[in-house]
Each structure stands twice: as C-alpha cells, then as structure tokens.
Amino acid sequence: MATDHILEVENLTVKYGPIEAVRGTNFFVGNQEVVSILGANGAGKSSTLKALAGLIPHEGKITFLSKDISRTEPYKIPYLGLTLCPERRGIFPDLSVEDNLLLGAYAIRKNKNLIKENIKKVYALFQRLGERKRQLAGTLSGGEQQMLAIGRALMNEPKLLMLDEPSLGLSPKLVDFIFDSLKTINKSGTAILLVEQNAMIAMEISSRIYVMQNGKFAISGNTKDVDFQTLKMKYLGV
Amino acid sequence: MVFQQIIAGIITGSLYAIVALGLVIAYKVTGVMNFAYGYMGMISAYIFFTCFSMMGMNYILSFFIAVTFGSFVGYAVERGLLRPVRNISPASMVIITLGLLLVLEGTALQIWGNNYQQIPNLLNGLPFILRFGGGIIVIPQQNILILGVVTAVIIALILYLNLTFQGKAMRAVAQNEEIAKLMGINSSLMMSISWIISGSIGALAAILVAPQTFVYPDMMLSLQIMGFTAAVLGGFESIPGSIIGGISIGIIENLVGTYISTNLKTTFSLAIIVAILIVKPEGLLGSTKARRV
Numbered sequence: 001m002a003t004d005h006i007l008e009v010e011n012l013t014v015k016y017g018p019i020e021a022v023r024g025t026n027f028f029v030g031n032q033e034v035v036s037i038l039g040a041n042g043a044g045k046s047s048t049l050k051a052l053a054g055l056i057p058h059e060g061k062i063t064f065l066s067k068d069i070s071r072t073e074p075y076k077i078p079y080l081g082l083t084l085c086p087e088r089r090g091i092f093p094d095l096s097v098e099d100n101l102l103l104g105a106y107a108i109r110k111n112k113n114l115i116k117e118n119i120k121k122v123y124a125l126f127q128r129l130g131e132r133k134r135q136l137a138g139t140l141s142g143g144e145q146q147m148l149a150i151g152r153a154l155m156n157e158p159k160l161l162m163l164d165e166p167s168l169g170l171s172p173k174l175v176d177f178i179f180d181s182l183k184t185i186n187k188s189g190t191a192i193l194l195v196e197q198n199a200m201i202a203m204e205i206s207s208r209i210y211v212m213q214n215g216k217f218a219i220s221g222n223t224k225d226v227d228f229q230t231l232k233m234k235y236l237g238v
Numbered sequence: 239m240v241f242q243q244i245i246a247g248i249i250t251g252s253l254y255a256i257v258a259l260g261l262v263i264a265y266k267v268t269g270v271m272n273f274a275y276g277y278m279g280m281i282s283a284y285i286f287f288t289c290f291s292m293m294g295m296n297y298i299l300s301f302f303i304a305v306t307f308g309s310f311v312g313y314a315v316e317r318g319l320l321r322p323v324r325n326i327s328p329a330s331m332v333i334i335t336l337g338l339l340l341v342l343e344g345t346a347l348q349i350w351g352n353n354y355q356q357i358p359n360l361l362n363g364l365p366f367i368l369r370f371g372g373g374i375i376v377i378p379q380q381n382i383l384i385l386g387v388v389t390a391v392i393i394a395l396i397l398y399l400n401l402t403f404q405g406k407a408m409r410a411v412a413q414n415e416e417i418a419k420l421m422g423i424n425s426s427l428m429m430s431i432s433w434i435i436s437g438s439i440g441a442l443a444a445i446l447v448a449p450q451t452f453v454y455p456d457m458m459l460s461l462q463i464m465g466f467t468a469a470v471l472g473g474f475e476s477i478p479g480s481i482i483g484g485i486s487i488g489i490i491e492n493l494v495g496t497y498i499s500t501n502l503k504t505t506f507s508l509a510i511i512v513a514i515l516i517v518k519p520e521g522l523l524g525s526t527k528a529r530r531v
C-alpha cells in the first residue's frame with residue numbers, strides 16, 4: 001500500500017440477501033485528496049460508503065491510515081478519523097443545532113476546549129447555523145440541515161470525510177454554496193470521499209472519479225481525462 | 239375536602255408518573271414496551287423486605303441494596319433477554335416481557351410465599367396539618383417523603399438527559415440509532431444504561447408504595463396499569479407528558495373515588511382517559527408522527 005493513501009479498499013463486496021450491491025471493487029483515497037464515486041441510482045454508491053462506515057455487513061479489506069478496519073464496529077470508526085455524513089442528512093430533529101454539533105464531537109468528548117474551537121470553526125464556515133444554534137434541528141430548512149450534517153461531521157476533525165449525496169434536494173444556488181464549503185474544508189487538510197448523482201458539480205471539486213455501474217467501477221481515472229459528455233450518456237442515464 | 243383530595247391525588251399521581259417515566263425511557267431508547275416493569279420492581283421490594291425486616295439491616299442501607307438490585311435486574315433483562323432477540327417484531331417483544339412477568343411472579347411466590355408482608359413507613363411522625371379558610375389538609379410525613387423522592391428523581395433525570403453529554407447521546411440513540419453510531423456513540427451501552435435507570439426507578443417506586451400496598455407477588459399490578467395509562471396519556475414518548483399524565487390520573491382517580499364511587503374509581507378514571515385519547519389520540523404531549531417504527 002502506498003503510504004500517501006489514507007484509505008485503501010480491496011475487493012469490497014456488499015450483499016443484500018442474494019443481491020450483490022457492490023461486487024468486488026478496488027479503490028483508494030490519497031492524502032488530502034477529493035475523490036468522487038459517481039453513478040446512477042442503485043449503482044451501489046451508498047452501499048459502498050455504508051460498508052466503509054461499518055453499518056452494513058461486507059466482505060473485502062478496508063485499510064484506513066494503515067489500520068485494517070474491515071471488522072471494526074461502526075461506533076469505533078469515528079474515533080479513527082473517518083466520518084460519514086449520511087444520506088438525507090440524518091440530523092437529530094428533537095435536539096438543538098448546537099447539541100447536534102456537540103454529538104458530532106462525541107469521539108473527542110474528553111477535550112472540551114477542542115470542542116469549543118471546532119464549534120467556532122463550524123459557525124465561521126456556516127454562519128446560518130450560528131444564528132440558529134438554539135433552534136431545534138428539525139425546524140431548519142433543507143439547506144440548513146445539510147450544513148448542520150456537514151458541520152456535525154467535521155466536529156471530530158476527521159482525516160477523511162465521506163459524504164453521501166450532499167446535493168440531494170437542494171436548489172442549484174445552495175448546491176454551489178455547499179460545494180464551495182467542501183472546497184474550503186479540503187483546503188484545510190481534510191480528504192473527501194464524495195458519492196454523488198450530480199456528476200457535474202462533483203467533478204468540479206474532485207481530482208479523481210470512479211464511475212459505478214451495477215456494483216462495479218466502469219470508469220476510473222483523473223477527472224481531467226474523462227469526457228463529461230460520454231460519461232453522461234453512457235453511464236449516468238441522464 | 240376538595241383540596242385534601244387533590245393533594246392526595248398528586249401523591250398517588252407522582253408514583254404513577256415515575257412508573258410512566260421508567261417505562262418511557264426504556265421504550266424511547268430500546269423500543270420495548272416492558273409489561274414486566276412493575277413485577278421487576280416487586281422483586282426489589284422483596285429484597286428490601288428481606289434486608290430490612292428479615293435480616294435487620296437499617297432502612298437506608300436496605301433501600302440502597304434494593305434499588306441497586308433493581309438496576310441490576312433492568313440491565314440483566316435488557317442484556318440477557320431482549321438484546322439477543324432485538325430483530326424480532328415489537329409484538330413478539332411484548333410477549334416476551336409478559337412471559338417475564340409470569341416468571342417473576344412465580345419466582346417471588348416460590349421464594350417468599352403468598353403472604354402479605356409489611357414494610358414500615360420511613361417517616362412515622364405526626365402528619366403535617368395545614369389550615370386555611372375553613373378547610374384543613376392533612377399530609378402524612380411518608381407522603382412528603384414520596385413527593386420529595388419522586389421530585390428529586392424527575393429533576394435528576396431531566397438534568398441528566400438535557401445537560402450531560404451522555405444524556406444527549408442517549409437521546410440521540412432514541413431518535414436515530416444508526417446515525418448515533420456514526421457519531422461514535424456506543425448505542426448498545428446507551429441501551430444498557432437506559433434499562434439500568436428504568437430498573438432502578440421501578441425498584442424505587444415499589445419500595446415507596448410498599449407500606450400502603452404491602453409486599454406480595456401482585457403488589458405492583460395496579461401501579462403498573464396506571465403507570466402505563468399515564469405514559470399513554472402523556473403520548474408515550476414524552477417525559478413531561480408522563481409526569482403530567484401521572485399526576486392528572488392521580489387527581490382524577492381521587493376525585494372520582496371521593497365524589498362518585500370508590501368501587502368505580504379505576505373504571506371511571508380509565509373511561510375519562512379513553513375520552514381524552516379519542517379527542518387527542520397522540521396523547522397530551524405526544525408527537526403526531528411516529529419516530530421509532
């Protein structure tokens with residue numbers, strides 16, 4: 001394994017009963033890199049991320065920061081610096097915005113000062129959250145909830161942030177804002193593994209992409225080498 | 239007279255309220271409606287009886303032993319009986335807790351027999367007497383104790399759930415277990431803790447009510463039913479709802495018992511509650527959408 005790869009995945013397979021959602025994929029994420037997994041609905045993208053987070057049973061080998069995490073229990077994974085910002089945001093609706101952020105820092109809960117600093121950083125990145133910190137998270141708009149989900153995922157200072165469809169259900173303007181924020185997050189040193197249906201916006205911030213079709217990678221390579229039109233017609237079904 | 243009954247209702251209701259609270263916290267975190275709840279507490283009342291009346295330990299020590307035992311029972315039931323079958327349907331879980339009820343009842347019968355055992359009040363001094371206008375209110379000291387302990391438990395629980403990191407993590411597990419795991423929260427541990435809290439509250443309720451009901455295998459039957467009713471009235475998901483539900487039922491029951499008929503007080507109170515639930519099916523403070531399916 002190359003030392004500059006923070007995540008290395010070998011032969012990842014996810015099965016739901018007799019159906020294979022992910023069929024033996026191999027990929028990696030480099031240090032401070034932004035990588036996207038693209039593909040149509042049901043291609044196996046979300047299953048890949050869920051397997052990495054330990055939420056669903058899987059086969060194959062997952063190495064994160066030179067540590068084999070293939071059999072690690074899901075709640076231990078954030079402690080290693082790998083965080084998943086889940087599909088459909090998954091905020092805690094009955095808790096306040098600030099309590100949602102605090103729970104994001106559960107893995108570093110002993111370090112109160114670091115938590116305070118990180119909350120400030122999140123409010124600097126997403127000012128709207130600071131303005132609404134006492135509000136119940138369930139009362140936020142879709143865009144604000146997405147900001148909260150990303151902010152919460154940043155609270156334990158991940159080395160690699162995984163995001164599942166952050167553009168889902170947002171207006172184009174908000175999507176631009178969210179992806180600008182992802183760029184900022186990446187510049188401060190966090191690697192990003194992104195799963196997206198919105199290929200165009202994802203390609204804007206990614207150095208490499210993997211295109212998934214029926215649980216396998218049909219194309220993989222540097223973003224600049226991939227022709228967007230071919231990609232769109234052949235693999236994304238749009 | 240009315241005030242006297244309302245005060246008495248608040249005392250009874252506060253016991254319903256903590257039973258409801260114990261049921262709701264376990265339900266919210268693990269999704270199990272525990273029909274053996276009162277009977278788990280009953281075992282602790284027997285432990286108290288054994289320590290205090292049979293072995294002659296002092297009251298406070300016996301109390302702590304019994305409540306600790308109750309928390310252990312809560313832990314053991316969740317960890318040993320319910321967690322291995324977490325993936326079965328909620329209805330099957332209910333059947334399991336009903337089975338547990340029978341086992342606990344039988345066990346108590348085997349060990350301690352069918353006699354009504356007596357536990358004394360902790361506070362036996364003269365009752366407090368309040369006079370105002372032409373009226374008079376008499377409050378036995380034991381009732382002050384009950385109200386004090388229940389209030390302390392409720393305040394402690396609310397502070398724990400709202401101000402501590404662990405309490406917030408527990409609420410996160412109750413709202414969405416999978417997402418809570420993504421935050422690094424050990425949801426299995428939170429489930430154990432919720433049942434430990436629930437179990438110790440059940441033991442506490444049983445020991446507090448024992449001087450009035452005596453200790454026998456079915457001593458908690460009515461408290462359990464009324465606790466359930468209080469929880470349902472409060473919406474089954476809400477802690478303030480359980481408290482308000484419990485106290486309202488206590489007051490309604492006492493007023494019905496005094497002014498309508500003692501024999502009908504349970505029937506009548508339940509009828510009133512059914513009427514409230516017909517008008518407001520989600521309960522007094524329940525949410526309209528189901529969070530945990």
